[in-house]
Amino acid sequence: MPEKICQYCGKAYYIKQYYADISKFCSRSCHDKGKVYKKVGTKPREARELRIKKRMSVSEISKALNIPYRSTASYVKQFPLSKDERDTKRLKKQEERLSKLIPKSTRAIMKRYRISHCEYPKCRWKVTLETHHVDGNHDNWNRSNIQILCPNHHSITPNYRNRKRPLAGVVKR
Numbered sequence: 001m002p003e004k005i006c007q008y009c010g011k012a013y014y015i016k017q018y019y020a021d022i023s024k025f026c027s028r029s030c031h032d033k034g035k036v037y038k039k040v041g042t043k044p045r046e047a048r049e050l051r052i053k054k055r056m057s058v059s060e061i062s063k064a065l066n067i068p069y070r071s072t073a074s075y076v077k078q079f080p081l082s083k084d085e086r087d088t089k090r091l092k093k094q095e096e097r098l099s100k101l102i103p104k105s106t107r108a109i110m111k112r113y114r115i116s117h118c119e120y121p122k123c124r125w126k127v128t129l130e131t132h133h134v135d136g137n138h139d140n141w142n143r144s145n146i147q148i149l150c151p152n153h154h155s156i157t158p159n160y161r162n163r164k165r166p167l168a169g170v171v172k173r
Contacts, residue, residue, distance in 0.1 A: 008034030043067050047075040055081065057089050106131045110148055118150040125150035132157055 001014045006026035013026040025031040043065055050061050062072040081089070106129055110116070118125040132147040133140060136159040154160060 006030050006034075043071070044075040047072050048079065051076040051079045055085055057081065057086075106148060109146060113143065115148045118153060119147050120149055120153040123150060123153060125152070130154045133159075135159075136162075 001016060002020045003012055004015055004020065004023055005012055007024045008030040009026065011026050015023045025034055046065055047061050047067070050056050050064065056064070058069060058073045058076060061076065062069045065072070109131060110129065116126060117123070118129060128151060129148050130151055132149045132154050134145050134147060137145070149157070
């Protein structure tokens with residue numbers, strides 16, 4: 001018979017082989033004293049605290065506490081978010097979603113921003129269009145940094161094909 005240590009009182013006790021892997025306490029009284037029972041009503045209180053202190057949305061609270069959305073909504077309905085708070089949370093969520101979906105192709109950018117022709121003034125070229133990064137940084141996909149241009153107007157931009165970029169290793173005298 002294997003010897004085990006009681007989790008409550010620390011006393012050594014012997015247990016039958018087939019109970020050895022599940023046994024934790026030496027007696028029923030140690031089991032009842034050492035067992036930690038869940039406190040009733042902690043989730044609604046925690047949900048209210050998160051809503052009041054951190055001003056979290058219902059979905060954020062339900063994810064943080066791992067409880068259903070409907071239950072969370074019923075716990076915090078006495079503490080609604082203001083219109084400004086809801087708007088900022090909605091905009092933040094939209095920005096996060098859009099940042100994951102950065103369009104890398106000219107066609108995807110044209111579709112997203114509803115562009116059908118070259119953005120150069122008085123140019124109506126529609127056949128083949130290229131993406132131009134205004135600041136020259138090809139990792140910056142913000143709308144303010146992107147222009148959709150025809151090949152002719154793209155070629156006359158100051159930073160077309162890394163033009164005016166210093167070459168590595170070449171020293172000017």
